[in-house]
Amino acid sequence: MRAAILTLSDKGSRGERVDESGPALAAWLAERGVHTVHSHVIPDEYSQIVAVLTEWGDSDLADLILTTGGTGVSPRDVTPEATMQIADRLIPGLGELMRLKSLEITPMAALSRAVAGIRKQSLIINLPGSPKGAVENLGAIWPTIGHAVEKIRGGQDDCGGKYHYERQLKKT
Numbered sequence: 001m002r003a004a005i006l007t008l009s010d011k012g013s014r015g016e017r018v019d020e021s022g023p024a025l026a027a028w029l030a031e032r033g034v035h036t037v038h039s040h041v042i043p044d045e046y047s048q049i050v051a052v053l054t055e056w057g058d059s060d061l062a063d064l065i066l067t068t069g070g071t072g073v074s075p076r077d078v079t080p081e082a083t084m085q086i087a088d089r090l091i092p093g094l095g096e097l098m099r100l101k102s103l104e105i106t107p108m109a110a111l112s113r114a115v116a117g118i119r120k121q122s123l124i125i126n127l128p129g130s131p132k133g134a135v136e137n138l139g140a141i142w143p144t145i146g147h148a149v150e151k152i153r154g155g156q157d158d159c160g161g162k163y164h165y166e167r168q169l170k171k172t
Helices: 021-030 046-058 079-086 092-103 107-111 131-152 162-170
Strands: 002-008 035-042 064-068 116-119 122-127
Touching (some): 021 064, 046 064, 046 116, 046 122, 079 122, 092 107
Parallel strands (some): 002 064, 064 122
Antiparallel strands (some): 116 122
């Protein structure tokens, strides 16, 4: 599986803050055999987020596109809106599952507006901006990711059954 990571940070894009979330996600993915083919930091600008996600999705850069940052309630947090703008289809269950699992850790998870969707043949998932939150949220949905990518890319495997679920867990 190929992954691309887009970090949304005004300060990070200006060089005033080091991106820790992107590298933390890339390391976590590498431990699971996923190759990060590209990562980039841009400001929390709606039009820029839309442009990058569109370009990455349309060019088949990666099977899995992760965003980190911009999922909260601050005025500059526009990642979910940008993702919904470019998504061909949304996958509400992934955002719901991330919030559910995160609520076991912090009540602030209720403020997350993260979404997930599909653009062409890429799965796009919004994650929190903190390294810890980003990795925890990805871990919460990881058992579903391999199968989702397979299906998005036209795989014919059945979704149900104990065997299929156990095979997905072994990939984590």
